[in-house]
Amino acid sequence: MxxxxxxxxxxxxxxxxxxxxxxxxxxxxxxxxxxxxxxxxxxxxxxxxxxxxxxxxxxxxxxxxxxxxxxxxxxxxxxxxxxxxxxxxxxxxxxxxxxxxxxxxxxxxxxxxxxxxxxxxxxxxxxxxxxxxxxxxxxxPYQLVFNMPVYNKGMFEELGLEVPKSWSEFQTMADTLLENDITPIAFPGADIGPNQFMNSMMMNNAPDEDVFEKLQNGEESLTNEWWVKTLEDFQLLEQKSYIQKDALGTSQDSAMAMVANEEAAMLATGSYHMSALLDLNPDLELDLMAPITVEESEAMYEGINTATxxxxxxxxxxxxxxxxxxxxxxxxxxxxxxxxxxxxxxxxxxxxxxxSEVLQNTAYWIDERKTRFQPRFLITNAQIEAAVLSSIENVLGGAEPMEAAKEAQQIVDENRD
Missing domain, CATH: 3.40.190.10 (Periplasmic binding protein-like II)
Structure with missing residues (x-):
């Protein structure tokens, strides 16, 4: 289109x-x-x-x-x-x-x-x-999707920015973007919410790929460090204005327009939106980048993939x-x-x-990068999935991470397999 x-x-x-x-x-x-x-x-x-x-x-x-x-x-x-x-x-x-x-x-x-x-x-x-x-x-599965932020590679090159390899480097990068009046991340909270962005935000906080299976059978809890840390990281994004104001009220279309108009550097969805972004602005040079929320030496994964x-x-x-x-x-x-x-x-x-140029330029993610299957899709109970996602939305709405985690865990306990 x-x-x-x-x-x-x-x-x-x-x-x-x-x-x-x-x-x-x-x-x-x-x-x-x-x-x-x-x-x-x-x-x-x-x-x-x-x-x-x-x-x-x-x-x-x-x-x-x-x-x-x-x-x-x-x-x-x-x-x-x-x-x-x-x-x-x-x-x-x-x-x-x-x-x-x-x-x-x-x-x-x-x-x-x-x-x-x-x-x-x-x-x-x-x-x-x-x-x-x-x-x-x-x-x-017909499609191989990378569920992690799309970023404006040309903008990064103009500002002398490199893809961050740690959480501290990510924050330094985001601060530089803010100094240049650019919103680091366009977050479509109104319709997509954290469904995609949660995956790369938690992939290294909880490197155990069975973590959600363990959550569903009672071996893990959302009040443990791996999830509370993820909620704290989302809180930091909101408090430091790394995502736009009223992110929970921003539609997918509006978030895409922010990136297409170069008002924002990243779109917190996935590779499936790259073609649409280029329809909006053919001059964009795009690639994929997942936030690394740990120190570089602790990072096990570089991105997220989904066969869907x-x-x-x-x-x-x-x-x-x-x-x-x-x-x-x-x-x-x-x-x-x-x-x-x-x-x-x-x-x-x-x-x-x-x-297509965009597919050729991102094909290296298939074989050359360490990616992890989308964690959200490993939650097989719909009520538990909703509780996990809601805890992120609650934090972005002002709740404290531990309180949001406790509230979500209560729902998990009521719906465990």
């Missing part, structure tokens, strides 16, 4: 609503009565144009099948996705988030086992384990073979390459050719 640099946030919100609302669809019309129509549901409104084109190609290659695509806002999809699948009439092909949604849909028995399908070999086997449960491949947008077949569907044909089509390297380059997404598909 092309957008001019000076679009107002209201207009941009409206545009995103139009591309992200339920009921958007694409299906063939010629000979429709002779085709088997399959339903494809997901939450990526920003991908509508390229998916419309890919669906048209699929229908041309498979004249007996048509695809009706319906796109929901991501929050609505997380809340209602499982219900949509129940009777098999919707979502012959559907997508799932990792973590709590995946676990809920798996527990409801709504994933068709894809383990024996030939197209599974089109995916990098090291990146699809998040879609496995009890030895079965229930879903196939997990493609799946509804076990209740009466059109499973056609649904599998569509996933097989999307997993072909040439088709996946088109999707990757037109959406600005790294993928989990083998032999994808990245032609």
């Amino acid at each position: 092309k957008r001019s640099l000076l679009l107002t946030s209201g207009f941009l919100s409206g545009a995103l609503f139009l591309t992200g609302c339920a009921g958007e669809s694409n299906s063939g019309t010629e000979g429709e009565e002779d085709r088997t129509k399959i339903s494809f549901i997901h939450w990526r409104g920003e991908d509508k144009a390229v998916l419309d084109d890919l669906i048209a190609q699929f229908e041309e290659e498979n004249p007996a099948v048509s695809v009706e695509m319906t796109i929901y806002p991501s929050e609505q999809y997380q809340a209602t996705g499982q219900r949509l699948l129940q009777d098999g009439s919707t979502g012959d092909v559907f997508t799932s988030f990792p973590g709590a949604q995946f676990e809920a849909i798996a527990s409801a028995g709504l994933f068709e086992d894809l383990s024996g399908e030939d197209f599974v070999s089109n995916f990098d086997e090291e990146l699809i384990s998040v879609g496995q449960k009890d030895g079965a491949q229930l879903a196939l 947008f997990m493609l799946a077949v509804n076990s209740k569907s009466e059109k499973k073979e056609q649904a599998k044909e569509f996933i097989a089509f999307l997993s072909q390297p040439e088709i996946a390459s088109q999707y990757a380059n037109e959406t600005g997404q790294h993928l989990t598909i083998n032999d994808v050719e990245y032609e």
